[in-house]
Amino acid sequence: DAGVIQSPRHEVTEMGQEVTLRCKPISGHNSLFWYRQTMMRGLELLIYFNNNVPIDDSGMPEDRFSAKMPNASFSTLKIQPSEPRDSAVYFCASSLGFVSVLAKNIQYFGAGTRLSVL
Amino acid sequence: AQTVTQSQPEMSVQEAETVTLSCTYDTSENNYYLFWYKQPPSRQMILVIRQEAYKQQNATENRFSVNFQKAAKSFSLKISDSQLGDTAMYFCAFMKHGRVRFGAGTRLTVKP
Numbered sequence: 528d529a530g531v532i533q534s535p536r537h538e539v540t541e542m543g544q545e546v547t548l549r550c551k552p553i554s555g556h557n558s559l560f561w562y563r564q565t566m567m568r569g570l571e572l573l574i575y576f577n578n579n580v581p582i583d584d585s586g587m588p589e590d591r592f593s594a595k596m597p598n599a600s601f602s603t604l605k606i607q608p609s610e611p612r613d614s615a616v617y618f619c620a621s622s623l624g625f626v627s628v629l630a631k632n633i634q635y636f637g638a639g640t641r642l643s644v645l
Numbered sequence: 646a647q648t649v650t651q652s653q654p655e656m657s658v659q660e661a662e663t664v665t666l667s668c669t670y671d672t673s674e675n676n677y678y679l680f681w682y683k684q685p686p687s688r689q690m691i692l693v694i695r696q697e698a699y700k701q702q703n704a705t706e707n708r709f710s711v712n713f714q715k716a717a718k719s720f721s722l723k724i725s726d727s728q729l730g731d732t733a734m735y736f737c738a739f740m741k742h743g744r745v746r747f748g749a750g751t752r753l754t755v756k757p
Contacts (some may be wrong), residue, residue, distance in 0.1 A: 560745070567756040570736060618690060634689035634745065636682075 531637035533619050539643045545607040548640045551600055552621030560634060561594055561604050562618040570618070576602065609644045614639050649739050651748035658727045659756050665712075666722045666751050668737030674698075677719045677741040679713065684750070685733040693735070694718065727755045 532551040540546055552559050560575040574584040576596045584594070591610070596602040606613055620634040648671045658664035667738045670679070681693040696704045696713050703711050708728075724731055732755045737748040 569749045572745060581727070620690070633680075633692060633695060634740075638689040 531619055531621050531635055532636035533617075533640050535640060536546050536638065536644075537641050540609055542610055543608045544644075546613075546642060546644075548604040548617050548642070550602045550604070550619030550637060552602070552619070553635055554600070556621035556623050556635075557599065558616075558622045558634075559596060559602050560620040560622075561602070562620065562636075563588075563615045564618060564639070565615045573604070577621045586587065586636065606642075609642075611644045614642055614644050649737055649746045649748040650752050651735075651737050653751045654749070655752045655754070656700060657754040657756055658724075660727055660729060662727055663725045664727055664753065666735050666737075666753065667723070668720045668748055670718050670720065670737075670739045670746075672718070672739065672741070674741050677739060679711075680738040680740065680745075681709070681711070681720075681722045682736040682738060682747075683731075683733045684736065685730075690723075690736075694722065724753075729755050729757060731755050 531553055534549045538546060540645045558577050561573040562570055563573055564570045571586055573586045574594045575582055579596045592606055596628060604617060616639045618636050618639045620636045622634045648652045652667055656664060666731045677698045679696045683693045694704050694706045694709050694711055696711055698715060703713050704717045710723045720737060732753060734750045734752050738752045740747045
């Protein structure tokens with residue numbers, strides 16, 4: 528398996544522009560997670576989906592952020608409008624399950640997208 | 646809410662030596678998972694080792710092992726025979742019902 532695939536690897540944009548980050552989870556995994564990593568705040572969970580349904584988006588910083596999962600093999604994280612403080616590395620992760628603590632629900636991370644908002 | 650604390654922002658070790666990274670966490674849960682993730686300069690997050698809280702035996706993966714002290718809520722990572730490729734950020738993580746809490750990370754440098 529190719530693992531979790533994120534695109535693009537790097538994104539440079541100007542303040543006010545719309546940014547869309549993409550993620551393809553591991554085939555067969557039914558949970559997907561979006562994280563943001565910054566030097567100041569470390570690694571933060573933004574939102575996670577189970578069976579394509581958003582379960583918890585309490586980590587989404589504000590209304591400028593939105594995430595979708597139209598099908599089991601694709602998810603997007605959109606920032607509109609982007610701001611310089613959104614600059615960070617955004618990780619996507621997927622796992623086989625998430626509810627039962629006894630499930631094999633290890634999260635596998637993608638390589639991340641480095642976003643720079645100028 | 647669960648919190649994860651890594652009290653060592655940076656550590657260094659000589660190649661072939663042993664180093665231990667500390668992690669403590671706070672939870673009222675009884676069953677949960679603990680993880681150590683490695684993030685090399687490539688930025689990709691790599692799972693190093695995992696521990697189920699209901700297991701008393703410490704997890705081991707080749708040169709990596711943990712010292713899991715459930716009562717003390719401590720989960721340290723020991724790296725034996727350190728290699729240059731071990732240079733990375735190491736994150737301790739707590740997981741319950743799909744939600745993960747990460748520590749701030751420890752930057753480990755292995756010196757030749």
